[in-house]
Structures are given as structure tokens and as C-alpha cells.
Amino acid sequence: MKRRLSLAVALVHEPAVLVLDEPTVGLDPEHRRYIWNHLEALAAQGCAIVVTTHVMDEAERCARIAMIREGRLIADASPADILARTGTNTLEDAFLALEESESPDTAAEPNVSPSLGEKEACHD
Template identity: 90%
Template sequence: MNADTPAIAIDCVQFRYGHLGPRRRDAPLVLKDISLSVSAGDILCLLGPSGCGKTTLVNLVMGVDVPTSGTVRVLSEVAPFRTARARIGFMPQDDALYEDITAEENLRFFAALYGVKGERLARRMDELFAFVRLEAHRKKLVHDYSGGMKRRLSLAVALVHEPSVLVLDEPTVGLDPEHRRYIWNHLEALAVQGCAIVVTTHVMDEAERCARIAMIREGRLIADAPPADILARTGTSTLEEAFLALEESEAVDTAAKPEASQPLGRKEPRHD
């Protein structure tokens, strides 16, 4: 992949559920003309209320779904990412772990799916259990883990193969402030090493740590800019206030002009 090519490129994407079925052709659009890109070394935060389309967008980036129109490319490959998938790490909103086996067996199983084995596997397991602070609990059944411990193990699973692209859906839900800060410090270090990271969160101080924020309202992108730029351009002091200001402005623009205005900070998509 060329150094100037984004790790993730989303171009004019629209999505409706069931769009391939004969009974759902009139299903409402969940995503409406979304264009975004994430370069190696960037952390992009997807921000918006529940039901706005964030998780749908995450599913498109993961290749779980394909867009109704437009394109999604990850590491220059269009879904279902047969080659790129091995370089993507994913932490879903709900922990996808096997509870009837140990944490160590979980990590070993998911590592095998990515071809991580031998000395590399032993090294990664030691590194990751130390990182997520579960060294003393690696042989414990996941069924006996707390919710916060499961979140930390899920993050270890997402990182086991040292991915080039990392997608995290509400990664710090259930974690205490100390663990949240510790994990974010590590994510920033991964970005410095060149990992492209997409994260969804409802925690505003976490959003402020991201290089860019993509604010989504009712399936539309209403802002795509660094946090400081969003605050400056809306004349607000918090991201909550900025979102409300942009939401109100978008509602007015949409009523006056149904096709809606260009979102704050957004560049025209590139058509190659």
C-alpha cells in the first residue's frame, strides 16, 4: 500500500438493511452519503447518539456488511477483505469470548485463526496479559471474569496478531478511570507506531484524545475534524455543546435543503 493511500477509505457510502431482498427495497437509509478516511497513525473517533449508524459503519469497515452504494476500502482492498482481514484487529461492543475455557485458551484460539504460533505466540501472550493486567488470571475460566476483565481480554484478542488497522467499538465500557487512561495511553503509542485506529465511544474525554472526530447524526456525517477545530468553529467549550450546535444547524439546513449541507471539516471525496 502506498504511504499516501489511507488505511481506511469510505467513499460516498449509503446503506440500508435488507436492500438485496424484494420486500425491503423501501427500507430507510441507515447511512447517507458517508465519506471518511483514516491514515496510518491516525485515531478517528466515531461520535453520535445510539442508533445514529456508528455500529453499522463499523460493520462496513469490518466487511460484515457491504454498502448499498459507494465503496469501503481497507488497506486498498474492497470488502470482504480476503487479504486485508488478517491485518485488521476488532473489538466488538459485546464480548465475543468463549466463557467455558480459560483466558489463555481464548487468546491461543484467536491467535491460531491469524496464524500466530510458536515463539511469537508465547511472546504475544506474555506481552498482552501484562498489558491488560490479567497475568494473575490467565488460567481462570472466562465465565469467572468480571465485565471489566472480559473487556480487557477482548482488547488482547484484538491485538494478538499485531494488526495494521484496529477497530474498537466502545472499548472502555465497564472499565474504571485508571484502566481507561492506561489503555488510551497504549492506543496512542500504537498510533505512533503506524496503526490506523477507529474507535466509537460515548466518553467525551476519550473523544478529545483522538486526532479527528467524525460526528454522525441520523446516518449523516455532520462533522469531520480535529476536536479543537470543531470547538472553535462552533464557538463551544465542550464536545457535547458542539454536537448539539451542529445537530441544530444540520436540522435547519436539512429542512431548507433536503440534500443537506457539507459537514464541517469534510473534504470532497476522491473518485479514483
């Protein structure tokens, strides 16, 4: 109830930018779906939404993902682009593949796709 209330309070003033930290963690599937549908509608109306999460199925719902490991950007692209780049089937596997492919002396180059919409940016 607290999570739903805090989200409702954040939306009351129709913000141009909305920053959410794991907005649906701990909610039942019905409420998760309702919240994500509402967030997608807000994004379609021009609201910039930034979601931070370590839950990869939440990240999959975003138009663009920035994956961060130990303070360094290891990927910045759409979920499909990240999966294609890593040759994996899930974002969780992609994160692990990117983590394994990094060496301590070199930072990964961001993989930015110019075709991304203005929907959401998710961070892990």
C-alpha cells in the first residue's frame, strides 16, 4: 500500500520528469501490470521516466537501458540491442556476459542506439 501511495503522490502534479526506484517490486501481478501500463501511457504523453532497478523483467519494459557495474557504464541501448550485442536470451544473462567480458583495465564502450524513442531510461 505504501508503494502505491507514494507513486500516486508522485503523479498528482503531472511531472515532466518522473524518477522511480523499483516501482513495482513487492506488488502482485495485477498491480504491476496496472502501474506499467500507466507509466507507458505517461511516457507516450511526453513524460520522461527514469527507473532504477535490479529486476531485469522491469528493465525489459523500458525503451532504453543503461547497465552499470561498479560505477561504470557497461551498456546503454535498447533491450533488444543489448541482447543482440551479447548473444543472450535474457537481460540477466546479458548483464552477466557483459560483466564477464570486461577486463579491469578497460571500460566498456557505451552501445547507444540512435533509433531509441523518448520513452523511459532504466538503470541497473
